[in-house]
Amino acid sequence: MIKLRHLTIEDSKDYWLAHDKISEKNFNSIPKNIQQARKEVNKHIKHYSVPVNKREEECFAIEYNGEFAGWINIHDISYEHKAVTGSLVAPHFRKKGVGTKAHKILIKHAFKKYKLKRISGRLRAFNKASGRMLEKSGYKFEGRNVKDYKRNGRYYDHLVYAITR
Ligand SMILES: CC(C)(COP(=O)(O)OP(=O)(O)OC[C@H]1O[C@@H](n2cnc3c(N)ncnc32)[C@H](O)[C@@H]1OP(=O)(O)O)[C@@H](O)C(=O)NCCC(=O)NCCS
Numbered sequence: 001m002i003k004l005r006h007l008t009i010e011d012s013k014d015y016w017l018a019h020d021k022i023s024e025k026n027f028n029s030i031p032k033n034i035q036q037a038r039k040e041v042n043k044h045i046k047h048y049s050v051p052v053n054k055r056e057e058e059c060f061a062i063e064y065n066g067e068f069a070g071w072i073n074i075h076d077i078s079y080e081h082k083a084v085t086g087s088l089v090a091p092h093f094r095k096k097g098v099g100t101k102a103h104k105i106l107i108k109h110a111f112k113k114y115k116l117k118r119i120s121g122r123l124r125a126f127n128k129a130s131g132r133m134l135e136k137s138g139y140k141f142e143g144r145n146v147k148d149y150k151r152n153g154r155y156y157d158h159l160v161y162a163i164t165r
Pocket of ligand 1: 023027086087088094097101128129130132133136
């Protein structure tokens, strides 16, 4: 059973351990130790107390049969308009449909709570898992931003997916 719930500071260790080598390639930065994880989790927690129509982000722990299986967030929220999703499933929970199910739950929640018309996701073109997960969650492929991202002197494309109401 997959459930989304707000993060607590006690999730910091699982949050840190969920970030592996693959996620390092797919995000700008990942927490390198428990202190950095605690800082990030704390930042997410602070957003929960902001009034809904002014909130920029809402991040959830993904629970799989009661265990911490990753996180999913809705960020860059523009109330009554649009937002962006991001997610990470811990390595040993991947390829079980956890990411797809978490997106379906989040999308339903976010369209209603923030009165959205558009939710998008942006990923590096080599991230096949993320693209497939978004398609299975109902997002449509919109386009490719060529050489949008630079790392170690190399340029990579971003792909944009979105779901609208
Ligand atoms: C992307 C991620 C969240 C997907 O989570 P997940 O729980 O494994 O996804 P699902 O099990 O719901 O899989 C969805 C689809 O993607 C496919 N998929 C999963 N991993 C894949 C991979 N490495 N390569 C190709 N397809 C893959 C699944 O097979 C499934 O498609 P199918 O039903 O047609 O077979 C997970 O791989 C992850 O955390 N990656 C590292 C962090 C990351 O990249 N986050 C996104 C940044 S934009």
